[in-house]
Amino acid sequence: MQGTQTKASARVSIVMPTYNRAHFLKKTIESVLSQSWSGFDLLVRDDCSTDDTEKVVCGIQDHRIHYYRNAQRLKMPDNLNEGIRACDGDYILVCHDHDLYAPSMVAQMVEFLNTHPTALFVHCGIAMIKEDGIPTGRQYIGNYPLLAHGPSWLSFMLGRFDCPVCANSMVRRSAYEQHGLYDPAFGLLADVEMWMRLSLHGDVGYIPQPLIQVRAREQDHEYSGINWTVVDIVLRIQRLYHEHAFTGWYRWWRWMRLEARAERYVLAQYLVSICKKDRRAHEEGRRYLKNSGMLLSRIIAWGL
Incomplete structure (x- = not known):
């Protein structure tokens, strides 16, 4: 895949790993299906949910949705990696199963990668919402370069313990093929390691708009609080x-x-x-x- 593809020809695969979030899933999927960019497939990877996840997903009639239920629990990031392996898009976007996505998000990310062939991935600003979907009023829009030199971005990330990259980022499939998938040794923080790894090999794109509404994790989530x-x-x-x-x-x-x-x-x-x-x-x-x-x-x- 070459970064000089035209916008009309680029194919997008969206991977949505999920586990026991049927109560959020319908609205999340609907926000993905409402994208102004329609040339994508949505692969929902159900990691052996015990709720109504399958019923919710299969109840949404859209040919772009592909539902797959694992035979046994893989957890993260193995479930995500299996989804990426099943993708055939030129660009691969990871979408969490409880967040909400602005209608222009996919189109803007595709446009960015088409326009900037040295960028291996592109991320964007976010706005926070509570579990019930009510906005908290907090937004995170960094004063970052639109196109950051990879090693400089890595140095920036190494100067802080939080991660300035939202996990819901779009990556070139060729980047995964050349530099590997998410490392299970880092669990739910495998995306942090991925952004650093890719920064060693290419540039980093940024869209300074809150294109994602990130929902607060459940209070009983395994990574909530001091962990x-x-x-x-x-x-x-x-x-x-x-x-x-x-x-x-x-x-x-x-x-x-x-x-x-x-x-x-x-x-x-x-x-x-x-x-x-x-x-x-x-x-x-x-x-x-x-x-x-x-x-x-x-x-x-x-x-x-």
């Missing part, structure tokens, strides 16, 4: 790509800076768990700091 598995994965990804991104004395300086920031980061998470009287997060944090923290955090974990 030390997430903390550990964030730091593992950071350390991995500091090795790839920097060389010489500058790598040493960035590494020292990272470790100082990591120490502040884990201590802040730990102290928040204490202030919120979250016993589970507190106990898990104490174990984590005793095993993986630096000197100060280990001392505090033994004392608090």
